[in-house]
Amino acid sequence: MKTSVLFGTLAFAGLAAAGASAATLDDVKARGKLNCGVNTGLAGFAEPDASGEWRGFDVAICRAVAAAILGDPSAVNFVSTTGKTRFTSLASGEIDVLARNTTWTFSRDADLKFDFVGVNYYDGQGFIVPKSLGVTSATELDGATVCIQTGTTTELNLADYFRVNDMSLEPVPIETEAEARTQFLAGACDAYTTDRSGLAAVRVAYPNPDDYVILPETISKEPLGPLVRHGDTEWGDIIRWTYYALVAAEEYGITKDNVEELAAAPGDNPEVNRILGTEGELGAMLGLDSDWAKNAIAVNGNYGEIFADNLGENTQIDLARGLNALYTEGGLQYAPPFR
């Protein structure tokens, strides 16, 4: 009996110990592929399309990083992770970076020992209900049965929100989006709660999207961003600045279409020149080629283009930029100077 406990524990620990060395950049270069953890399937953020190609807002970050490091946006192994498996995958070294609508919180940063490299989407938790329920505000949900994805911050926010508002709650924990869909559409739960961007994404996939309404309350702050393990700051810098390069590119008007032209020769704007590697040695400081940012931007365009292609008002998901607009347009997206 004792030995079987010991054996099981150690086997578990042994499995988790594979990989995860300090120099992630060297590993990725040696492997020739970036291992990127993404959602199991969430429209707009990470979803395989009809031909099996991963597409989405988070996927675009993975591809940009792969292009910056390896020069090839297709050199990515996409590892789909659930809310429950994502942190173990990252901590054990199965993936190099996690880009999966993951909320930046104090304890994930300090206790779980991860580094959030930035916020690629400022989100907040909301509720979706069928219109026929006749509910217009989340404060009317006293006694409701609520479907909730287990293993997320939304689970804790939900309990807090109902407690603060002195309401009772019947939670139905679910593992995947598909299960939530079954239960919610059958009326086994009155409301479904997750990040508002996620609600917009699932709503368009319902048979009659117009029969469902997203309630106006936003009950939490959900800054979503890519994250890496503590302890390899050089690797974190690469993800962080690749992401900022995309944001800065939008600010300075570098797009998918004109990036090659701008990178061909130094132009008038020294900041653009430094980003695109026609001036200075920023790439070398990260341990990358001088055209790293050019490659990253050339994949899917700048931050604004990525947003418009995957989540924006021309897509089914139809999300406004809101907080995710550039700081120059009243939003929160702001890249530090490239110098």
Added chain:
Amino acid sequence: MTTMTGPPRADGFRIGKLLTDTRYRSYTFQAIAVVLLIVFFGWLVSNAIRNPVLQQSGIDFGFLSEPAGYEISQQPIPYTPQSSHLRAAVIGAINTLIVALLACVTATVLGVIAGILRLSNNWVIRKLMSVYVEIFRNIPVLIWILIFMTLSVNVFPPPSAFRGDDPDATPVLGLMAVTNRGIYFPRPYFTNGIGQVPDAPAADGDDTAPEAQEVASSANWLIVLAVLAGSFFAVRAVNNWATVRQNATGLRPTTWWMTLALWVVPLALTLFLLGLRWDVPELRGFNFQGGILARNSLIALWFALSVYTGAFIAENVRAGILAISSGQTEAAAALGLRPRRIMGLVVLPQALRIIIPPLISQYLNITKNTSLAIVVGYMDLTATLGGITLNQTGRALECILLLMAFYLTFSLVISAVMNAYNASVALKER
């Protein structure tokens, strides 16, 4: 036949004999096995020590006393999100035990019935039972759980269907509401009794409506249990008396009315004295309020585990019965026993000795299979401690260790109890 080993010659020990001499060879291989085992465990330990996750955070069970922060749907003991992770884990453990015990009981009943009917002389019944066994034991239990959950979610009406003047659905007999969130049963409670004094009567002096006055009922339930136990022993005494009479006179006195009275009268009297009332579920707001809710996650899990494991138990039972020589059946028939009594008095008691050991394995399987509960959102131990707590605190190693300790302990307890029972029915050699 003789074996020619002969007495060992005293020509001393050579190193080669470790492999060639049968007297030493087994020691050699055992030593090699031990060394390999030690190396293997050493590798595992060193691997664990070098594990980056472990190096970063170490092993620390302090998180168990911190507030859990999440809601749990089925709460056998009081719980709020402010309760500790430990309490959440205990609730999960109780939920695991609830579904495991329920499933063990129903799987045994189903299995015994199906196993006996598989040997029926009726062709239709026999084949029906074969179909049941083959279908259920050849499809993974996870699929069955999902099938039953999906069925219950989509077949039964949502609570909103009960609303309005002309609702699409009505509660069964006005008492029991079957919805796609679960089944709401009326809940019995007591209005007088011991434990807690009821609140003072309403200010308007109207004390003719006692139903709203509920008293703490755990002590009352103990009284009810004591009465039931009393009835049980009284019935046993009546049966013993009847047997003594039968042995003495050859005629068994009619006792069914005594048995019935002994069960019903004291119980009815007790419940009347305690002031039994029923709390009937009523649709208020989003859900039915009041009554007892058996969530469809529990029902789907319980049902799936029962029918799945029942199919295995049916095969154990059939094998046990077939192992009893047909001479026993024929001898009993020759004595004039009817088929039901042959089965009950002659075959099954002997078959039990063969059935019980594999039955223990099936009970252990049920217990371990309850850990699939999270796929239907049933909050068992794997869902609370091994799921949400693990995920929110990131303490994977600690949570998995506790999980393993729990399942191991519980399985060993089941084994011990069932082995004791097995020993009691085993053939006594004197």
